[in-house]
Amino acid sequence: MPSDRLQAKGVRNLVLVLGDQLSERSSAFDGLDRSADAVWMAEVPEESKHVWSSKPRAAMFLSAMRHFRGTLRRRRIRCFYRQIDDPDNRGSFAEELGRCVRRCRPAGLIVVEPGEYRVREELLRAARRLGVPLEVRCDRSFLCSHEAFAEHADGRKQLRMEYFYRQMRRRLNVLVDAAGRPEGGRWNYDASNRRSFGRAGPGDVPRAMSFAPDRVTRGATAAVNSVLPDHPGSLESFDWPVTPHQASEALAEFVGNRLASFGTFQDAMWIGRPFLYHSRLSAAMNLKLLDPRRAIAATEQAYRDGHVPLNAAEGFIRQILGWREYVRGVYWRFMPEYLEGNALGARAALPAFYWTGETEAACLREVITQTLRFGYAHHIQRLMVTGLFALLLGVDPREVHRWYLAVYVDAVEWVELPNTLGMSQYADGGVMASKPYVATGKYIDRMSDYCRTCRFRPADATGQGACPFTTLYWDFLMRHERTLASNARMRLQLRNLRRLSRADRRDIKAAARKLRSACQEAE
Numbered sequence: 001m002p003s004d005r006l007q008a009k010g011v012r013n014l015v016l017v018l019g020d021q022l023s024e025r026s027s028a029f030d031g032l033d034r035s036a037d038a039v040w041m042a043e044v045p046e047e048s049k050h051v052w053s054s055k056p057r058a059a060m061f062l063s064a065m066r067h068f069r070g071t072l073r074r075r076r077i078r079c080f081y082r083q084i085d086d087p088d089n090r091g092s093f094a095e096e097l098g099r100c101v102r103r104c105r106p107a108g109l110i111v112v113e114p115g116e117y118r119v120r121e122e123l124l125r126a127a128r129r130l131g132v133p134l135e136v137r138c139d140r141s142f143l144c145s146h147e148a149f150a151e152h153a154d155g156r157k158q159l160r161m162e163y164f165y166r167q168m169r170r171r172l173n174v175l176v177d178a179a180g181r182p183e184g185g186r187w188n189y190d191a192s193n194r195r196s197f198g199r200a201g202p203g204d205v206p207r208a209m210s211f212a213p214d215r216v217t218r219g220a221t222a223a224v225n226s227v228l229p230d231h232p233g234s235l236e237s238f239d240w241p242v243t244p245h246q247a248s249e250a251l252a253e254f255v256g257n258r259l260a261s262f263g264t265f266q267d268a269m270w271i272g273r274p275f276l277y278h279s280r281l282s283a284a285m286n287l288k289l290l291d292p293r294r295a296i297a298a299t300e301q302a303y304r305d306g307h308v309p310l311n312a313a314e315g316f317i318r319q320i321l322g323w324r325e326y327v328r329g330v331y332w333r334f335m336p337e338y339l340e341g342n343a344l345g346a347r348a349a350l351p352a353f354y355w356t357g358e359t360e361a362a363c364l365r366e367v368i369t370q371t372l373r374f375g376y377a378h379h380i381q382r383l384m385v386t387g388l389f390a391l392l393l394g395v396d397p398r399e400v401h402r403w404y405l406a407v408y409v410d411a412v413e414w415v416e417l418p419n420t421l422g423m424s425q426y427a428d429g430g431v432m433a434s435k436p437y438v439a440t441g442k443y444i445d446r447m448s449d450y451c452r453t454c455r456f457r458p459a460d461a462t463g464q465g466a467c468p469f470t471t472l473y474w475d476f477l478m479r480h481e482r483t484l485a486s487n488a489r490m491r492l493q494l495r496n497l498r499r500l501s502r503a504d505r506r507d508i509k510a511a512a513r514k515l516r517s518a519c520q521e522a523e
Contacts, residue, residue, distance in 0.1 A: 012036035014080075014106035016097070016123070019047075019061040020115045020412045022068040023244075023288040024075075027137040028112045032077070038104065039072055041065060042096040043084035045227065050118075051406040052355075054233035055224050056240075056375025060409040062220035063213075063242040064287050070216065080104070085223040093119065094126035101130050109134040115286075116413040117335040141288050142328060143172065143321065149329030159330065159431060162188065165322035174321060175300060175314060183303075188318070189311035193263045196447045197270060206257040208275045209250045210239035217242060232355050232407065233372040240283060240375075240409060247284035248294075254279040255298045255308075263312030267380045269448035271362075274370045278378045279316070283410035285324070292320050319379075327418040330432060341421050342397055343429035344436075344480060350390065350399040351519040361468055362454035363444050364389060375409035382408075383437060385444065387424030392438060392472035393519060394479075397427035435489040438476055441467035462507045468515055475512035478505060 015028050017039055043065060048058045062084060072079045080100050082089050089096070101109075109132050114120045120136070127134035138145065144152075152167060153159055166187050169176055175183040197203075213221060221235045241247045254262075262277040270276065284290040296317055303313035331338065353359040357369035367385045371377045377386070382404070390400045397420070404420045405411045422432025441458030445451040451458050456467040461474050477484070477497045484490045500508070 010036070011038045011078075011104040011106040013038075013108050013110050014101065014104065015039045016109060016111040017041050017068070018111070018114055018119070019043075019065050020287050021112050021139070022064050023141060023291070024071065025140075025291075026112055026288065027140050028110055030137070034075075034077055038078040038080060038106075040080045040097065040100050041069060042082040042093065043089070043223075044082075044093050044096055045084055045090060046092045048084070048228055048231070051402045052231060053228070054372060054375055054407045055221075055228060055231050055235050056233050056238060056373075057407060057409050057411060058228055058231065059217075059221045059224045059235055059238055060240055060242065060283055060375065061287070062223060063217040063240075064289060066216045066220055067243045083223065084227050093122050094129075097123070097126050098130055101132055106132060108132060110137065111135070112137050112139050115139075115415075117331075117339075118413070141291060142325060143292065144168065144325045144329060146329070146332055149325075149333065153329070153333060158434075160434070161322055161326040161432075164326050164329070165318060168321050168325060172296075172321070174296060174317060175303070175310075183314070184310045189263065189314045190318075192311040193265075193315045194267050195264050196268045197265065197449075201449065202265070202268070202270050202273055202276060205261075205273065205276055208258070208278075208280050209241075209253040211241055211246050211250075213238060233375065237373050240280070241289065244289045247281065247290035250279075250281060250284065251290060251295055251298060254281065255302050259299065259302060259312055259316060260308040261312065263309065263315035266315060266378070267447055269363075269367075269378075269381055269385075269444075269450065271366055271449055271453065274374055274376060274378075276378075280376070285320070286410050286412050286415060292324065296320055323419075324415065327422075327432070328414050330418045330422065331414040334428075334431065338421065338428065338431075339398070339401075339417065341427040341429065343427055344394070344425075344483070346391075346394040346396055346425070346427070348394045348396065348516060349520060350395050350403055351393070354386070354403055360455060361389075362456075363441075363448065363450035363469075366450055371407050375407065377408070380447065382419075383424055384439065384447070387420070388437065388439065389469065389472070391425050391436065392469065392476045393516060394476075395425075397421050397425040400425055430487075435487050436476075436480075436484070438473055438493070439469075440473045441469035444469065462504075462511050466511060471508060471511045471515060474500065474505075474508045478509065 015037060017028060043062055069079055069081050082096050109127055111123060113136050124134060152164055170180045221238060241250045258277045265277050281290060281295060285292050299313050299316050302308045303310060354368060357365050357372060359365050363385050367377050367381045401417055401420045405413060405416050418432050421427040426433060426436040445458040455465060457465045458467045458470060460466040461470045477493060484494060
């Protein structure tokens with residue numbers, strides 16, 4: 001019998017637990033009275049359809065939520081729970097919440113701040129319509145409050161993650177000495193973390209810990225296949241950590257076996273090797289199955305104990321303490337206007353092959369196919385393959401945003417949106433990144449083996465076999481030359497552009513028009 005049909009007793013506070021708030025230490029549970037309060041959770045079909053969520057992403061959320069429901073029940077906390085495959089579950093957050101409120105008539109609602117502006121506003125509106133007060137509590141799983149970020153940002157002409165990151169290191173005493181100086185004398189070891197695997201390849205990389213689906217996960221994947229049969233992706237390879245215990249095991253495995261080489265090879269890519277030295281922990285952290293403090297502490301301890309080099313420890317900590325906290329600050333500081341950013345005036349449609357992986361470009365085919373299979377791609381695959389192509393092609397950044405939010409298991413809007421619109425697509429005009437991250441196909445050739453199996457030649461912008469990335473790179477610089485002229489970090493690239501002859505420019509523009517037309521015809 002579906003759990004929302006349980007006999008409703010009198011409820012003082014109804015605690016709303018969203019799919020990315022699955023921590024027993026959540027502030028939502030502060031002051032919880034088991035005899036008077038209850039929890040509400042809902043697998044809402046609309047949340048998998050407002051962006052066309054992939055099956056791996058939907059299954060990640062549903063499995064983790066259902067496991068958390070089991071935790072609440074073991075703690076004898078009353079839980080009203082709606083499953084996506086309940087026969088009459090066709091509503092939105094507001095509709096499902098209204099149904100529960102009308103049944104149990106709580107005196108108040110409590111929720112931790114949602115990770116998406118849209119959801120927060122929907123819940124606030126629903127509470128007003130229902131005539132029930134809603135208390136929105138802070139999400140203390142993060143290390144920087146909105147107030148602290150505002151204090152950092154106020155008065156600055158430009159925000160830069162590096163300065164925020166240094167401030168966070170000092171404030172939390174991470175990889176610093178007693179005087180607040182950085183460990184090893186440098187704040188950032190990124191220059192040591194850009195190696196490729198070369199011709200020899202990655203060799204024998206320790207296998208990332210995987211988790212065979214248990215009964216609860218199998219029920220969640222069956223529900224996804226039943227309710228969302230036409231959504232992209234596959235669940236045949238689903239093996240993500242979906243409980244706090246599994247997330248802790250995954251952290252221990254990563255720190256013990258793969259962290260030491262993570263820094264050096266974090267930007268490298270290789271066919272058929274989706275995970276390499278990456279942690280696979282971002283989804284667990286974003287759903288609050290793993291506290292980022294534990295990941296930071298375990299990483300720093302491994303360095304202190306001499307098990308991992310400083311460049312690896314610093315590189316991984318920067319992703320959590322730097323980028324993760326920074327993008328959240330940017331998101332809440334600039335929403336909802338941030339969503340409308342389109343500084344480069346991009347208007348093209350997202351190519352259809354982003355949903356299938358059916359393209360001749362080996363790099364795009366590899367990364368998109370991997371994404372649909374696992375719901376995963378690491379940061380360089382996202383930034384410098386799928387994101388780069390969309391940027392060079394001139395795709396509407398909102399379409400790129402919707403795709404990234406739909407396909408990745410770790411995608412929650414607070415983290416996905418600034419990384420996509422800002423870092424990847426430069427749609428915010430420089431809030432997140434100091435320049436557009438653009439490159440020719442030669443960058444992909446240097447950092448991967450993708451080009452070895454591809455019919456396109458990364459050095460060529462025109463002619464038979466010209467690389468689409470290289471063609472579109474030069475076309476991008478020509479289209480935005482005036483806009484980018486004042487950007488000091490683009491001077492070298494624009495200087496190289498000016499060396500092109502008129503004939504070269506004409507041929508590149510013609511090749512780029514042909515590429516854009518081919519992408520549109522495939523829609």
